Amino acid sequence: xxxxxxxxxxxxxxxxxxxxxxxxxxxxxxxxxxxxxxxxxxxxxxxxxxxxxxxxxxxxxxxxxxxxxxxxxxxxxxxxxxxxxxxxxxxxxxxxxxxxxxxxxxxxxxxxxxxxxxxxxxxxxxxxxxxxxxxxxxxxxxxxxxxxxxxxxxxxxxxxxxxxxxxxxxxxxxxxxxxxxxxxxxxxxxxxxxxxxxxxxxxxxxxxxxxxxxxxxxxxxxxxxxxxxxxxxxxxxxxxxxxxxxxxxxxxxxxxxxxxxxxxxxxxxxxxxxxxxxxxxxxxxxxxxxxxxxxxxxxxxxxxxxxxxxxxxxxx
Numbered sequence: 001x002x003x004x005x006x007x008x009x010x011x012x013x014x015x016x017x018x019x020x021x022x023x024x025x026x027x028x029x030x031x032x033x034x035x036x037x038x039x040x041x042x043x044x045x046x047x048x049x050x051x052x053x054x055x056x057x058x059x060x061x062x063x064x065x066x067x068x069x070x071x072x073x074x075x076x077x078x079x080x081x082x083x084x085x086x087x088x089x090x091x092x093x094x095x096x097x098x099x100x101x102x103x104x105x106x107x108x109x110x111x112x113x114x115x116x117x118x119x120x121x122x123x124x125x126x127x128x129x130x131x132x133x134x135x136x137x138x139x140x141x142x143x144x145x146x147x148x149x150x151x152x153x154x155x156x157x158x159x160x161x162x163x164x165x166x167x168x169x170x171x172x173x174x175x176x177x178x179x180x181x182x183x184x185x186x187x188x189x190x191x192x193x194x195x196x197x198x199x200x201x202x203x204x205x206x207x208x209x210x211x212x213x214x215x216x217x218x219x220x221x222x223x224x225x226x227x228x229x230x231x232x233x234x235x236x237x238x239x240x241x242x243x244x245x246x247x248x249x250x251x252x253x254x255x256x257x258x259x260x261x262x263x264x265x266x267x268x269x270x271x272x273x274x275x276x277x278x279x280x281x282x283x284x285x286x287x288x289x290x291x292x293x294x295x296x297x298x299x300x301x302x303x304x305x306x307x308x309x310x311x312x313x314x315x316x
Contacts, residue, residue, distance in 0.1 A: 003298075004295065004298055004299060004302065007291055007294055007295040007298060008295060010291055011288055011291045011292060011295065014284050014287050014288045014291060015284070015288055017280075017284050018280075018281050018284035018285060018288070021277045021278075021280040021281045021284065022277070022281045024089065024273065024277045025273075025274050025277035025278050025281065028270045028271075028273040028274040028277065029270075029274055031146055031147060031270050032267060032270045032271065032274070034146075034147045035147045035263060035266050035267050035270065038147050038148070038149070038263060042150070042256075042259065042263075045256070046256050046260075049249065049252055049253060049256065052245075052249060053249060053253065056245055056246065056249075067243065067246045067247060067250060068164075068165055069161075069164075069193065069194060069195050069246075069250045069251070069254065070194055070195055070246075070250070071194060072194055073167075073170055073194075074170065075113065075170040075171050076113065076114060076170055077113070077114045077115075077116070077168070077169045077170050077171075078108055078113050078114070078115045078116075078169065078170065078171045078172075078173065079115070079116055079117070079118055079138060079160070079163065079164075079169040079171070079172045079173070080101055080104060080105060080108075080115055080116070080117050080118070080173050080175055081118045081120070081156075081160065081172060081173065081174045081175065081192065082097055082098075082101040082117060082118070082119055082120065082121075082124050082175045082176075083097065083120045083121065083124075083174065083175065083176040083177070083261060083262065083265045084097045084098065084119075084120065084121035084122075084123040084124040084265075085121050085122075085123055085265075085269045086121055086122040086123070086142060086143065086144070087122075087123075088123065089273060089276060089277070090269050090270075090272040090273040090276055091272040091273070091275060091276040092272070093177060093185065093268060093269050093272040093273075094121070094123040094124070096177070096185075096187045097124065097175060097176070097177060097187050098123070098124055098127050098128075099187075100175055100187040100189070101117070101124070101128075101175050104173070104175060104189055105117070105135065114136075115136070116135075116136040116137065116138045116169070117135055117136065117137045117138060118137075118138050118139045118140075118141075118156075118159070118160065118172075119137060119139075119140045119141070120140075120141045120142075120144065120156065120262075121141075121142065121144075122142050125140045125142065138163065138169075139159050141155070141156055141159075144262070146266065146270075147263075147266055148259060148262035148263055148265075148266055150255070150259055152259075152262060153255050153256075153258045153259035153262060154255055156258060157251065157254055157255040157258050160172055160192070160193065160258075161193075161251060161254065164193045164194075171191065171193060171194070172191070172192040172193040173189055173190065173191055173192060174189070174190045174191075174192045174258070174261050175187065175188070175189050176188065176190070176261045176262075176264060176265045177264065177265050177268035177269070178264060178268070179264050179267045179268045179271065185268040185271065185272060190261070192254070192257065192258065193254070195250060195253070195254065
């Protein structure tokens with residue numbers, strides 16, 4: 001039978017671990033609320049930008065616009081922008097993105113393209129830098145805010161945009177985690193550059209809501225209105241030419257697209273951490289019950305043994 005002190009120490013350790021995992025779950029829940037507020041604050045700008053682009057699109061064909069962000073060119077070099085987190089303890093969130101990036105990199109290389117990587121987050125950076133002989137890393141970004149801001153998106157957009165405009169890369173693809181619900185997040189690949197003129201004015205931001213259901217925290221994602229801003233007047237006159245307006249507005253649209261991907265990834269990471277810490281707390285609770293039962297059995301056995309020794313000594 002195990003030593004009573006060892007079992008008692010392990011019970012204390014498991015209970016302390018449960019306190020830590022429960023605290024981490026609550027912290028992740030609070031940060032999800034901040035992510036929700038960030039999405040809501042960024043919506044008016046995104047809606048107004050979509051309205052302006054929609055109005056410009058009604059006056060000209062984007063396909064004939066002389067904007068380098070809209071022009072397709074012969075693709076030889078492709079940049080993969082992989083978004084992971086700086087921290088672990090969030091289930092398979094980081095590993096799923098890394099696996100999807102490896103898979104996409106191998107696909108492009110097998111098709112004769114020359115891929116390279118722009119990595120966001122310490123987990124992806126550490127993994128691929130340890131395999132630098134196999135992967136070409138163009139740039140890395142770390143220490144972003146847990147709830148991404150427009151400043152974070154602007155820094156990354158400037159790097160990616162400079163590479164694309166200088167023709168150092170012909171296409172940029174984002175690999176990020178699409179938030180579905182509390183227990184389901186899906187790694188997806190989305191073309192960031194060149195921009196798609198067909199979907200330029202479609203706003204599909206999501207609102208992440210943290211609610212309580214059956215006395216448990218849960219995250220829901222609601223599709224927001226397509227556009228809350230009123231249409232621009234039909235008789236409005238632009239002083240600049242449409243091409244000049246596109247050159248000024250498309251980088252902002254690109255930044256907004258990247259910000260949405262960062263927010264989506266942040267919500268997915270926090271939801272994954274909430275789920276992982278909740279599972280860890282439940283496992284710790286069950287383990288503490290099992291250890292308590294083992295402790296009681298061992299204690300009862302020790303008491304029984306002492307009684308038998310006293311009875312045996314009195315009979316002799």
